[in-house]
Amino acid sequence: MPGHRTKGFCASAVALVLCAVLAGCGGSGESVGGGKVVLRYTWWGNPDRAERTEQAVALFEKQHPDIRVQTSFSGYDAYKQKLAVQASGGDAPDVMQLDYRQIDQYASGGVLFDLSQQKTVLRTSEIDAGLLDTGRVDGVQYAVPQGRGTETVVYDVKAWKDSGVPLPTQGWTWDDWAEAMRALKERTGKPGATDPGWSEDSFEVWLRGQGKSLYTEDGQLGFTADDLTRWWTFTDKLRREGAVSSAEQTTQVDGTVENTPLGRGTALSDTNWDAPSSGYLAIVASGVALAPMPSNEDGTPGQYFKPSMFLGVGASTSHPKAAAQLIDFLINDDEAAKILGATRGIPVNETIRKETAPLLKDFDRTISDYQASLEGKLKDPPQAPPSGDNALQTTFQRDYDQVSYERMSPREAAENYVTEAKAELRS
Amino acid sequence: MTTTAIPAESQRATPPAPKRRPKREREGAAWVFLSPWVLGAVVLTLLPMAVSLYLSFTDYNLFDPPRWVGLRNYTQMFTEDPRYWRSVVTTLTYVVIAVPLQLALALVVALALKSMKHGKAFYRSAFYAPSLLGASMSIALVWRAVFNDGGTVDNLLGTGGWVNKPGWALLAVALLTVWQFGAPMVIFLAGLQQIPAELYEAAAVDGAGKWRQFLSVTVPMLSPVLFFNLVLQTIQAFQVFTPAFAISAGKGGPADSTLVYTMYLYDRGFVASHMGYASAMAWVLLLVIGIVTVVLFRTSRSWVFYASEGDR
Numbered sequence: 001m002p003g004h005r006t007k008g009f010c011a012s013a014v015a016l017v018l019c020a021v022l023a024g025c026g027g028s029g030e031s032v033g034g035g036k037v038v039l040r041y042t043w044w045g046n047p048d049r050a051e052r053t054e055q056a057v058a059l060f061e062k063q064h065p066d067i068r069v070q071t072s073f074s075g076y077d078a079y080k081q082k083l084a085v086q087a088s089g090g091d092a093p094d095v096m097q098l099d100y101r102q103i104d105q106y107a108s109g110g111v112l113f114d115l116s117q118q119k120t121v122l123r124t125s126e127i128d129a130g131l132l133d134t135g136r137v138d139g140v141q142y143a144v145p146q147g148r149g150t151e152t153v154v155y156d157v158k159a160w161k162d163s164g165v166p167l168p169t170q171g172w173t174w175d176d177w178a179e180a181m182r183a184l185k186e187r188t189g190k191p192g193a194t195d196p197g198w199s200e201d202s203f204e205v206w207l208r209g210q211g212k213s214l215y216t217e218d219g220q221l222g223f224t225a226d227d228l229t230r231w232w233t234f235t236d237k238l239r240r241e242g243a244v245s246s247a248e249q250t251t252q253v254d255g256t257v258e259n260t261p262l263g264r265g266t267a268l269s270d271t272n273w274d275a276p277s278s279g280y281l282a283i284v285a286s287g288v289a290l291a292p293m294p295s296n297e298d299g300t301p302g303q304y305f306k307p308s309m310f311l312g313v314g315a316s317t318s319h320p321k322a323a324a325q326l327i328d329f330l331i332n333d334d335e336a337a338k339i340l341g342a343t344r345g346i347p348v349n350e351t352i353r354k355e356t357a358p359l360l361k362d363f364d365r366t367i368s369d370y371q372a373s374l375e376g377k378l379k380d381p382p383q384a385p386p387s388g389d390n391a392l393q394t395t396f397q398r399d400y401d402q403v404s405y406e407r408m409s410p411r412e413a414a415e416n417y418v419t420e421a422k423a424e425l426r427s
Numbered sequence: 428m429t430t431t432a433i434p435a436e437s438q439r440a441t442p443p444a445p446k447r448r449p450k451r452e453r454e455g456a457a458w459v460f461l462s463p464w465v466l467g468a469v470v471l472t473l474l475p476m477a478v479s480l481y482l483s484f485t486d487y488n489l490f491d492p493p494r495w496v497g498l499r500n501y502t503q504m505f506t507e508d509p510r511y512w513r514s515v516v517t518t519l520t521y522v523v524i525a526v527p528l529q530l531a532l533a534l535v536v537a538l539a540l541k542s543m544k545h546g547k548a549f550y551r552s553a554f555y556a557p558s559l560l561g562a563s564m565s566i567a568l569v570w571r572a573v574f575n576d577g578g579t580v581d582n583l584l585g586t587g588g589w590v591n592k593p594g595w596a597l598l599a600v601a602l603l604t605v606w607q608f609g610a611p612m613v614i615f616l617a618g619l620q621q622i623p624a625e626l627y628e629a630a631a632v633d634g635a636g637k638w639r640q641f642l643s644v645t646v647p648m649l650s651p652v653l654f655f656n657l658v659l660q661t662i663q664a665f666q667v668f669t670p671a672f673a674i675s676a677g678k679g680g681p682a683d684s685t686l687v688y689t690m691y692l693y694d695r696g697f698v699a700s701h702m703g704y705a706s707a708m709a710w711v712l713l714l715v716i717g718i719v720t721v722v723l724f725r726t727s728r729s730w731v732f733y734a735s736e737g738d739r
Contacts, residue, residue, distance in 0.1 A: 077677065081697045084489055084697065085697060088489030088490060105700075106490070108490070108491075109488075247681065247682075248576060251678075252676070254676050259676075391698055391699035401682040405681060405682040
């Protein structure tokens with residue numbers, strides 16, 4: 001009967017379509033052929049970090065033949081956005097690299113897995129208790145710090161030396177720094193540094209040097225429009241003098257070392273975190289060195305040791321154990337530590353840190369020595385920033401754009417920022 | 428007379444009716460073949476639209492459940508957010524620059540192609556190619572490099588990088604769109620070829636020169652096509668995103684100069700995690716595009732000429 005045939009045809013076609021749709025939805029994180037567990041591991045970073053991460057992951061796969069790790073990485077800005085979308089869609093990766101600024105929001109949003117459930121696999125005894133605590137929200141360990149980082153002035157050694165301007169020294173002040181920038185500009189014709197006015201991180205160092213902080217303990221803004229006005233007036237003046245990069249150069253900064261003025265060869269130094277500074281080696285032919293961030297005029301340092309990044313597990317993962325194994329490997333394995341070096345900051349595992357410090361080579365050694373030179377001199381890190389801060393980082397840069405392109409005065413821009421920040425932190 | 432002619436003609440044109448299957452059965456088959464699209468439309472378009480409309484009345488940060496705030500997103504947008512208005516102005520500026528430039532270029536090239544004797548196919552493809560490539564991120568990135576300082580344009584014109592100058596960046600974005608004039612061009616070309624040659628001959632006999640012929644024959648005969656292209660390109664221009672995103676590295680900079688509407692929407696949604704606000708912005712955009720389209724249709728009555736009107 002034709003009627004029957006059509007019905008059957010109908011049903012099978014509908015089934016087919018449904019299958020296709022459902023298959024499209026499922027899939028992620030499932031086991032594939034041969035019973036292998038597939039983990040998705042995502043992180044941000046530069047090509048140098050990518051190469052070492054791939055090597056470490058290959059070794060992990062060799063030790064765990066039943067686990068396959070799919071890695072993916074991008075620049076920080078792109079990563080931040082992509083992860084937020086994945087996480088909210090319930091599609092967070094099995095293992096993800098997280099920033100200090102993300103922990104609070106992700107943990108309270110239910111995106112992260114409670115790592116204490118995998119205690120047997122993931123050992124944390126070798127991590128400094130204070131540092132480990134930074135991955136804790138409301139008493140639950142949602143993430144494990146993966147490295148320790150601090151901010152630095154990274155500079156083109158040869159060009160700086162050739163200019164005859166005295167090299168930066170321990171304990172230099174913001175005034176010393178500004179003078180050096182002016183002298184570099186005068187002698188080399190190039191601006192001395194990236195205009196630090198765009199960077200919330202640099203502002204934080206300057207602010208902390210004066211005993212203030214970005215946020216108060218209850219997650220409100222820790223500074224006033226006056227403070228920010230002073231900072232932006234300071235940097236804007238240097239920009240007008242040509243001592244730091246022009247607006248056109250500064251606006252291209254996007255979190256990758258390639259797009260900083262130093263990376264593009266149009267300035268002699270940059271303020272950055274120490275770990276990603278290894279990326280400059282590939283693009284600044286004559287080599288780079290690290291100097292401490294300038295301190296306040298009375299000698300108070302503003303920089304601090306910060307858990308450079310964390311590893312967390314997606315709450316929706318089907319393989320929490322395998323995910324915990326991967327984290328354990330990345331943090332506690334000797335071989336992995338040798339491969340990874342200091343690309344994500346100095347290792348957090350204390351035994352490994354002591355063992356590997358003398359073995360570190362090249363730039364890893366530079367970072368390790370740099371951190372050692374600051375040991376005991378810095379103040380305690382601030383608590384993890386409130387979740388609104390995520391958006392404010394971008395706002396900060398945008399508002400400073402208005403200053404450097406001379407569309408707003410430092411005061412107007414600072415007031416703009418403070419208004420927006422207050423609204424962001426309230427919601 | 429015409430009213431009776433139509434059914435008579437259509438009857439003649441109908442082939443002898445085949446043996447028909449029962450109506451139900453035919454409907455069933457139709458649904459089977461339609462189902463992927465119906466499903467797609469419901470699951471991928473209607474449902475998300477409904478959700479977005481709901482979200483536009485909430486405060487939703489992607490992580491916590493949406494919180495109902497009534498019209499707050501809308502009032503905030505119109506009364507408390509200077510950057511919202513900046514994005515509106517930027518978008519309007521963009522539309523006013525890009526659409527006329529693009530249509531003019533498309534028409535000029537179409538006219539040139541029409542009068543070509545040889546190699547028409549080659550040039551048609553060559554001019555159409557950017558439209559196929561241009562929407563991609565990679566071309567936009569090339570564009571950024573070309574207009575960056577130290578890029579090709581900088582070297583040729585010595586103007587410095589356009590993409591780093593607040594006064595110029597939007598022009599670089601617009602040029603990327605203008606360059607993709609292939610689609611309207613092909614439509615213009617088809618329209619031009621529809622104009623009966625006798626009209627030109629008659630005009631020539633009456634002593635009309637090329638320019639007069641263009642104004643009195645080409646433009647009116649082409650006006651429906653021109654109108655079609657105008658509506659389509661305007662709607663598209665309001666939604667510009669990729670070129671602005673790529674050229675400003677996703678920031679709408681420098682100094683918010685390329686912060687077009689959809690970029691700001693993206694910024695609110697995906698950077699600042701205010702999905703409710705972004706949804707509200709999307710609905711306002713939909714409404715505005717709707718209004719602009721209606722206005723265009725209204726004004727079209729006075730300048731679009733349909734050949735069939737001549738019969739009346």
